[in-house]
Amino acid sequence: MAWSKKIPKLSLIILLLTYGVEGWMYSSWIDKMLERGAILSMITEDIHLVLIYGAAIANILFLVVLFVSPISLIASSLDGWLQSDTRAFMSILLGAFAFALIVQRVDYFARFLVFAAAALLFRLDLQLAGFNRWHCTLILAIFCLLGFAGGVLAFHTWR
Numbered sequence: 001m002a003w004s005k006k007i008p009k010l011s012l013i014i015l016l017l018t019y020g021v022e023g024w025m026y027s028s029w030i031d032k033m034l035e036r037g038a039i040l041s042m043i044t045e046d047i048h049l050v051l052i053y054g055a056a057i058a059n060i061l062f063l064v065v066l067f068v069s070p071i072s073l074i075a076s077s078l079d080g081w082l083q084s085d086t087r088a089f090m091s092i093l094l095g096a097f098a099f100a101l102i103v104q105r106v107d108y109f110a111r112f113l114v115f116a117a118a119a120l121l122f123r124l125d126l127q128l129a130g131f132n133r134w135h136c137t138l139i140l141a142i143f144c145l146l147g148f149a150g151g152v153l154a155f156h157t158w159r
Helices: 009-036 045-068 071-081 085-104 106-128 133-158
Strands: none
Touching (some): 045 106, 085 106, 106 133
């Protein structure tokens, strides 16, 4: 059974710390926004937290699936998309917009690169330990969410 294999510890610690720090920073940002009343002011506070943290969890799970999916699957799905001139033009416009955002907000892009590096390192170590792709996805999702939740809980405990 695959679960009897060893999970790499150093890359796991890096992953947990990376997502824990992001959970702390995300909670700090959300706390400031809720104090100002700037976001979702028409909805009760319990639903605020569910929507905001639910969006973060969905984003983390999306990134995990993106990091674990093989490059050939991404390339084949993009190949069908780029067959049309209109779609190719839209892709160029979206790419230019994304590049402008990256240049304007380098700090967010750097944080994304750190997430990607931590997740890809852990995924690579899991694959070298002999885990298949589905086990890697499940283990990576669990530990990313645990790290993020740990950062959120640490912020609310020690702020």
